[in-house]
Amino acid sequence: xxxxxxxxxxxxxxxxxGEDAPGRHDLLGQSIEEAAGAHxxxxxxxTASVALFxxxxxxxxxxxxxxxxxxxxxxxARAALSTxxxxxxxxxxxxxxxxxxxxxxxxxxxLLCEALVxxxxxxxxxxxxxxxxxxxxxRTLAGAARAVGIHxxxxxxxxxxxxxxxxxxxxxxxxxxxxAFEAVLGAVSLSGGVEAVRRCYFRRxxxxxxxxxxxxxxxxxxxxxxxxxxx
Numbered sequence: 001x002x003x004x005x006x007x008x009x010x011x012x013x014x015x016x017x018g019e020d021a022p023g024r025h026d027l028l029g030q031s032i033e034e035a036a037g038a039h040x041x042x043x044x045x046x047t048a049s050v051a052l053f054x055x056x057x058x059x060x061x062x063x064x065x066x067x068x069x070x071x072x073x074x075x076x077a078r079a080a081l082s083t084x085x086x087x088x089x090x091x092x093x094x095x096x097x098x099x100x101x102x103x104x105x106x107x108x109x110x111l112l113c114e115a116l117v118x119x120x121x122x123x124x125x126x127x128x129x130x131x132x133x134x135x136x137x138x139r140t141l142a143g144a145a146r147a148v149g150i151h152x153x154x155x156x157x158x159x160x161x162x163x164x165x166x167x168x169x170x171x172x173x174x175x176x177x178x179x180a181f182e183a184v185l186g187a188v189s190l191s192g193g194v195e196a197v198r199r200c201y202f203r204r205x206x207x208x209x210x211x212x213x214x215x216x217x218x219x220x221x222x223x224x225x226x227x228x229x230x231x
Contacts, residue, residue, distance in 0.1 A: 064148040065184065066203045073191040076100070080183035082155045097183045104186030107197045108136055115202070120211050131214055134221035135205055138178030144204040145181040154180055174227075 058077075062068045069077045079096040112135055116128045134140060145151065151169050154176075189197045208214050 058153060061149045061153050065188075066200045067188050067192055067196050069187070069191055073187075076187040076191050077184070078155070080187040081150070081153055081180065097180070100184075100186035100190075101179045101182040102186070103189055104182035104184065104197070105136070107185060107189050107194060108182065108201055111194070111198050111201060112136060115207055119207050120214065123211055123214075127215070130222070131218045134218045137221070138175050139225060140205065140221050141178035141181040142174035144201075145177040145184075147204050148181075148184075150180050150184060151177060174225075 059068075080100045082097050109132070112132050113128075116123075116131055120128065151172050154169070154172070156169070185197050185200060188200055208217055
């Protein structure tokens with residue numbers, strides 16, 4: 001899976017947006033920032049999110065995440081935080097966050113496999129597989145998403161807000177939050193590289209010091225979800 005240091009800025013746009021996305025031919029000759037903004041139609045003062053909810057301190061989100069996006073990469077963060085429904089409703093681009101989530105999932109899996117083998121070299125392959133599964137589940141990642149405040153900055157569609165009312169951000173499903181965390185780390189990967197992803201992930205989901213503690217945490221993470229409807 002490529003990282004930012006392996007790609008040109010234009011290749012990053014193509015990777016996130018899709019080379020055959022509508023209107024791509026109109027981007028020729030524009031600057032990278034202009035192209036990204038036009039392709040995703042995600043603007044700094046997006047009226048949909050600001051109008052529906054009080055502005056949230058994006059710098060605080062970055063602080064909790066453990067990564068600050070450079071100005072030229074803020075569009076990546078905005079793309080990661082755009083739910084599919086918001087993308088379809090607002091600008092017709094609904095796949096960017098899904099693409100970033102796929103990248104983030106791949107990075108997390110790679111880093112977690114390396115870390116588990118390095119930390120517990122005597123553990124059986126099957127035991128490490130179970131531990132990995134527990135730490136990449138949407139349920140586990142949803143907890144990390146809330147810890148960094150993704151639910152406060154996620155761009156929601158008007159239809160979702162209309163259906164759920166003032167409590168919309170507190171009723172986001174674990175699947176939605178887990179995918180958003182993957183997408184954000186995908187954006188981090190393309191912006192800051194694999195080491196930035198490593199810092200962000202293990203800051204919220206560190207491995208325990210002993211194998212017995214790993215087994216205990218794994219069992220807790222895989223225990224039946226008390227919240228059956230997934231919120």
